[in-house]
Amino acid sequence: LVIEGGIARGCVCLILAPTSGGKSMFMCHHVCTALRRGYNVAVATLELSAQRWQARVLSNLTGVPSNAILDGTADGLALEKFKKLAPNLGRFFPKKFPTDVTTLEDILTWVKEVEKVRGAEIHFVVIDYLGKLNHDTGPARGKADHIQRGMTLDRFRDWVADHSKWGETGAQAKRGNDKDKKTKLSTDDTGDSLKLAQNTDYMVSMVKNDDNTEATFHVAKQRNGAGEKQTIGPLPVNFACGRVAPLFNIDD
Numbered sequence: 256l257v258i259e260g261g262i263a264r265g266c267v268c269l270i271l272a273p274t275s276g277g278k279s280m281f282m283c284h285h286v287c288t289a290l291r292r293g294y295n296v297a298v299a300t301l302e303l304s305a306q307r308w309q310a311r312v313l314s315n316l317t318g319v320p321s322n323a324i325l326d327g328t329a330d331g332l333a334l335e336k337f338k339k340l341a342p343n344l345g346r347f348f349p350k351k352f353p354t355d356v357t358t359l360e361d362i363l364t365w366v367k368e369v370e371k372v373r374g375a376e377i378h379f380v381v382i383d384y385l386g387k388l389n390h391d392t393g394p395a396r397g398k399a400d401h402i403q404r405g406m407t408l409d410r411f412r413d414w415v416a417d418h419s420k421w422g423e424t425g426a427q428a429k430r431g432n433d434k435d436k437k438t439k440l441s442t443d444d445t446g447d448s449l450k451l452a453q454n455t456d457y458m459v460s461m462v463k464n465d466d467n468t469e470a471t472f473h474v475a476k477q478r479n480g481a482g483e484k485q486t487i488g489p490l491p492v493n494f495a496c497g498r499v500a501p502l503f504n505i506d507d
Contacts, residue, residue, distance in 0.1 A: 278425035301387035
């Protein structure tokens with residue numbers, strides 16, 4: 256990771272991208288990085304099905320395209336490759352939650368249940384993604400949407416820090432019009448609707464090119480302060496296998 260030392264334990268990383276901009280793909284790549292290092296990962300998905308998340312993870316780990324896994328044309332090959340990798344991998348726990356009614360607390364309760372029932376400490380918790388949660392609860396009830404989302408992210412951040420885990424989620428970034436498709440995203444681009452920069456430890460935006468073969472990443476905020484903004488790329492991406500060129504790491 257261009258952020259020195261990687262993402263520290265007890266911190267939350269926020270991924271920003273427009274609709275269909277690659278948020279889930281990038282989070283999948285990060286999940287697989289953790290699995291390869293032996294960490295156990297829980298993914299709460301409010302957008303993709305758990306089956307599709309499993310296929311994307313299997314695709315990233317084996318190099319077999321996810322669509323070929325899902326349609327059955329190469330699932331056997333992927334599983335054969337996975338069996339060779341499995342002894343050195345962490346455990347993966349995905350679950351599909353209903354959109355717009357699920358709260359952060361529902362997800363955190365599920366993570367605790369996984370740890371208790373499966374006997375596996377969860378090291379990395381991913382929520383795909385923030386905008387699909389029900390934020391109109393507790394102290395946030397009745398407040399403006401961007402304030403509610405910020406308060407949810409703040410609670411997630413506190414929980415991750417208290418339990419010494421890693422956390423990650425995504426948020427939809429807004430741009431003014433189609434002319435801005437290749438313009439980098441920053442804290443200013445999303446400040447009018449999300450106000451999330453102050454509620455996260457790391458904030459990374461990604462912008463893919465028109466043919467989905469490369470993406471540019473912008474570190475808009477990192478734990479050591481907003482003054483360390485950096486731009487990385489363009490880097491090769493493989494959406495068929497949910498892969499990004501090695502870049503973002505998890506560090507103890």
